[in-house]
Amino acid sequence: MLRAEHLDVFYGGIHALKDVSINIPQGKIVTLIGANGAGKSSTLRAISGLIRKTGKVFLGGEDISSATPEAITAGGLVLVPEGRKIFPHLTVYENLMLGAYVRNDKAGVNETRDWVYDLFPRLRERAWQKGGTLSGGEQQMLALGRALMSRPGVIMMDEPSLGLAPLLVREVFEIISTINAEGVTLLLVEQNAFAALRVAHYAYVLEVGRIVLEGTGAELLADSRVREAYLGG
C-alpha cells in the first residue's frame, strides 16, 4: 500500500536518514520504533512531503516522491503530527470538518462524520466545545478523528501516546486497533516500544537514521537486542 525506498534526508550537514526503506502492506499496522533522534519523525515527515528528501515513495503503486503535502493528503495518506496539534480555538466540529478539507462531497463528509462520532462518542458529546478545552486523551481522539475525516487509505501517527497517562495510552492503542479493524492501514511511530510492538503486525527498528532490525511484532518483542535496548531487559 505504502512503500518508501532508499530515503535519505539531510538537515544541513547532518545525515538524518540513511537509506531507509520500509513497506506497509494494505490493512496492516506497521510500527517504527527507536530512541530519541533516531529519525522516526523525519521518516514520517519525508514520506508526507513536509521535508526535502532523496529516494522514492509509492502510495498504492503511484509515485508520490515529489508531490506536495497537500496533494499527498488528497491522495489518501494523512499524517497525525506529534503532540496531537488539534486547533485549540476551533470547536470539535470545526476541527473535524477541516479534516475533510480535501473532500468536496458534502453528503459523504456528513456520513464520515457520523462514523467518526460513532467511533468516538465522546467527540459527539463535545461537538460544540473548543478543541483546547478537551483533555489530553480526548485531544488524541480528535486528532485521529480529524485524520479519518478525509477517509484516508493510510494514516501515519507520530507518537500518539506522548504525554498521556498509562491508562489513556492503553485507550489510544485500543482505538488504533479499532481503526485498523475498519480497514485503515497504519504506520505508527512510537517510543513506547512495548505497546507499539503488541499491536503491530510488522515493525522496524531505527538507530541513528538507519534501519537496524525488522520483523513481526511478536518476533521483535522476543528479540534479545530489542528487549535490552527498548524494553528494559
Next chain:
Amino acid sequence: MSAERKKLLSVAALSLMALFLWWAQGHLDGYKIQILNLVAINIILALSLNLIYGFTGLFSLGHAGFMAVGAYVSSLLILPAAQKETIFLLEPLVWPLSVLQAPFFVAVLAGGVAAALFGLLISLPVLRLGGDYLGIATLGFAEIVRVVANNLPGITNGALGLKGIPHYANIWWNYGWCLFTLYFIVRIVNSNFGNVLKAIRDDETAARAMGIDVLRCKVISFALGAFFAGVGGALLASLLTTIDPKMFLFLLTFNVLMIVVAGGLGSISGTVIAGVVITVLLEWLRFVENPIDFGPIHIPGIPGMRMVIFSLALLFIILFRREGIMGMREITWDGLACACRRGGKDRG
C-alpha cells in the same frame, strides 16, 4: 433565536446608528464630527489588521505602507487637474496621472485594489517567513513605500505631499465603507475559509497535514487585509485633505495595532469597541499634554505625553489581560438575549 428575528434586530440597530449619525451631523461641532469620522476609519484599519494578525496569525507591521499606497492612488484620482498643476512644483505630474479623474467611490476602490496588489507582490517573498521575522520584513516594506514616496516627485510630489484633496469623505462615506468592511470580514471569518485561516493560525503543520495550501491561504488573507487598509488610507486622505510621506510613519501602524491588541486578537466585536474607545481617548487625552496645576504642583505641558499613557496602557493590557477586552469572544444577538434573560432572572 430565529434568523428572521436576528435580521430584524440588525436592521433596527443599523437604523438607530444611522439616526444617531444624522443627528450628530446636525448638532455636533466640526471637531466632534471629525472624531466620529476617525472612529469609522480606525475601525476599518483595525478590522483589516485583525484579519491578518488576529485570525490568520501573521504578525504584520506593514499597515502604514498599505495605507500610503491607498491614500496616494485614490488622492491622485480625485484631485482636480487644476489643483494638480498648482501643487506639483518640483516636477510636473507624469502624464496619465495628470489627466486621470475618477468619482470618489471608484477612487477609494482603486486605492484598495492598488494596496491589495502591493500586498500580493510583497506577500510572496515575506510570507515564507514566520513570527517576528515577518513583522520585521513587513515593517521594512512599509518604510520602503515611504522612502519611495519621498523620492518620486513626478508621482507623489515628494516631501511636499499632496494638498487640497477634495473633502469627499463625509460621515456617510466613512460609515458606509466601515459597514461594508465589517460585513465582509464577518462573512469571511465565519465561512469555511475563515476556519481554514484560524487553523493556520492555531497550527501550521497540522493545517498542512489536513491538505490545506497554507501559503495560498495566507496570501489571500494578507491581500484582503491590505485591500481594506488601502481603503482606510484613501478615506483618511480625503478626510484630512492633505497627505505627505511623513504621515505614514510607524506610529500610524502602532495606533492600529494598539486597537487590535486592546480589543482582542481574533475578536471583531472587540476591535469595534476598542476602535471607538481608543480613537476617542487619543483625542480626549490631549489635555495631559497641556500644563496642569494640582494645587501647588505645576506640571508643564509635555508634547507626546498621551503616547506615554497609551504605551503604559498597552503594557498593562499585555501584562494583566493579554487577550484584550473581548479575547476571542464575540457579541451576538443570541449572547445578548442570553445575558438579558439572566439579568431578568436575577432581578426577579
